[in-house]
Amino acid sequence: MPKALVRGSINIDEFYLLPHIVRPGETIASTGFSRSTGGKGANQAYAAGRAGANVVLDAQVGADGAEVVKLIASGGVDVSRVRVIDGEVTGRAIIQRAADGENSIVLHPGANFAPSSGEVDLAGYTHLLLQNEIPLDDTLAYLRAAGKAGIKSVYNPSPMPSREVLAAFPWDCLSYLIVNEGELSDILAAFDDTPLDAKLSVKDRAIAQMHALHGAKGFAKSVAIVTTIGPEGVLVLDVKGPHPEVAYSPAAKARKVVDTTGAGDTFAGYFVAMLMDKGDDAPIAELIPTCLQACAITVENAGALESIPARADVEARLALKE
Secondary structure, three states: OOOEEEEOOOEEEEEEEEOOOOOOOOOOOOOEEEEEEEOHHHHHHHHHHHOOOOEEEEEEEOHHHHHHHHHHHOOOEEEEEEEEOOOOOOEEEEEEEEOOOOEEEEEEOHHHHOOOOOOOOOOOOOEEEEOOOOOHHHHHHHHHHHHHHOOEEEEOOOOOOOHHHHHOOOHHHOOEEEEEHHHHHHHHHHHOOOOOOOOOOHHHHHHHHHHHHHHOOOOOOOOEEEEEOHHHEEEEEOOOOOOOOEEEEEOOOOOOOOOOOOHHHHHHHHHHHHHHHHOOOOOHHHOHHHHHHHHHHHHOOOOOHHHOOOHHHHHHHHHHHO
16 A cells, blocks of 8 residues: 655744834733644645545654644644654744735744654655755655665755755655745756847746756656746646657646645645555646646645645535636
8 A cells, every 4th residue: 555754854833923024122012812733845845644644754853743743644644654753842943924915934843854763764655755954865765765775756946955965865765846936946946047039928938948957958758847926726747758858738727725734735735645545657748637636625725735725625625616
């Protein structure tokens, strides 16, 4: 049976509603406060679990993270590999949200960056999902182990590493790369900074960049590239055929956009779940509509992890279109 490991972060997101972003030396009262579970590892594992996948989260929290871990487990995620780090706090995102919509965010990595055991255990797993909110050495160790073991790996490089890291990254160990159009540009620039026609649309520009990255010296041609282009949809460069072409899938319609937080993580988690469900030999483009519908439902609700829909709700919405 397919089984996925998500090696990633867990955060506690704290939101403060303010008249404006705090200026240096200023003290102002918050007009509202909320707290939610976040971190790209937690969000993506939760999305995969809600999609019905057999998924395990490998992460670290402080002693203050018990309720957070319980919430993640409620989404069908195996949290047996979540470790409690003595003397550390769970990672934090302190988010100022101004009345005009402006955000200011302070990140504290906390337990996410505490030293791990250094052991990479992938026995029994068929898929691996990685992001960039844990130490880079851990990400690289898990990716190289997956490549050696023949495990299908998915990488969502957010936050974006430096150009030097990208150029030296072990791309030959990776199976699937999930990026947005900005991240795609950053990765391509590490290999080829030739400017494109500024008049190109977002979609056409991303297509050109995907072909350029696929053909770039130093980037593995075995890596499938999935690029999200916001409300326009998703582009997929599948590498199963002899001549890879880019397929386009339009975004699913959201009934009302309330909060876009977590949409990208929903996509990544559902993508891995669909890979596990349909099989790695299935054309990637066939997996995308379900992922996009999940994203549409996510943005209709406030919050990140809490807004991720169950697979049954996604399929019910898809059935309305048939």
